[in-house]
Amino acid sequence: xxxxxxTGPLLYEGKAKRVYATDQDDLVAVEYKDDATAFNALKxxxxxxxxxxxxxxxxxxxxxxxxxxxxxxxxxxxxxxWMMVRPVRVVPVEVVVRNVAAGSLCRQMPIxxxxxxxxxxxxxxxxxxxxxxxxxxxxxxxxxxxLTPDQLGAIRELAFRVNDALRDLFARxxxxxxDFKIELGFTADGALVVAxxxxxxxxxxxxxxxxxxxxxxxxxxxxxxxxxxxVEAYGEVLKRVQGVCPEARVYG
Ligand code: TMP
Numbered sequence: 001x002x003x004x005x006x007t008g009p010l011l012y013e014g015k016a017k018r019v020y021a022t023d024q025d026d027l028v029a030v031e032y033k034d035d036a037t038a039f040n041a042l043k044x045x046x047x048x049x050x051x052x053x054x055x056x057x058x059x060x061x062x063x064x065x066x067x068x069x070x071x072x073x074x075x076x077x078x079x080x081x082w083m084m085v086r087p088v089r090v091v092p093v094e095v096v097v098r099n100v101a102a103g104s105l106c107r108q109m110p111i112x113x114x115x116x117x118x119x120x121x122x123x124x125x126x127x128x129x130x131x132x133x134x135x136x137x138x139x140x141x142x143x144x145x146x147l148t149p150d151q152l153g154a155i156r157e158l159a160f161r162v163n164d165a166l167r168d169l170f171a172r173x174x175x176x177x178x179d180f181k182i183e184l185g186f187t188a189d190g191a192l193v194v195a196x197x198x199x200x201x202x203x204x205x206x207x208x209x210x211x212x213x214x215x216x217x218x219x220x221x222x223x224x225x226x227x228x229x230x231v232e233a234y235g236e237v238l239k240r241v242q243g244v245c246p247e248a249r250v251y252g
Pocket of ligand 1: 096102103104105180181201203204
């Protein structure tokens, strides 16, 4: 069990993480929980080890993005399920990039699952659990005045840069990046950075060597679809990513 690096109060508790203050204004501690939820928390479970796996996978992916010049909130790991990050004002928009049709896209549109999407599709959702994270249109986004046109342009560009970086990295370890969700935030100095987490909870990843539509799934769809082997699948993702990334740094 790791000693908690949180030296201040709980600032925010989400479905999979807790964010704590520290004794420094420019530093917060993020605890990755073993809780798994799906369908806006209608389905819940505790998956032992998931938090530590997602923490480590996110760290490796944030560091990979950083090496490619994509700014993130990440500073370093602290024990097995804690990460130190810069505090950000989170933009209440979930940014989804889709390379292959799956999930809600196939439920809402006449696009068969597995259809390659070239160019990739960018979908923005309004981050509000009570409203069920509804799909945004540009007009709705403008009406809500959440972002300036320049900020929206910067988010689009960042989302596609993240997609290029992650798709290439996963391809090197025989994983197909089907789609993913990222969250973005503004730091105290106004920089737009990738925040939250990037893990099998927030990405769809298929094992390229396997053709069976269920067996190939190595992400949270195993939990959503009751396929079992969730933690084992996340472990496989970590093992592969570790094979092509330097060890994640420890904060401090
Ligand atoms: P979707 O197909 O359900 O819209 O999901 C698209 C991607 O976003 C998929 O990789 C899973 C991820 N996602 C989250 O990270 N959080 C969520 O709440 C939802 C609905 C999806």
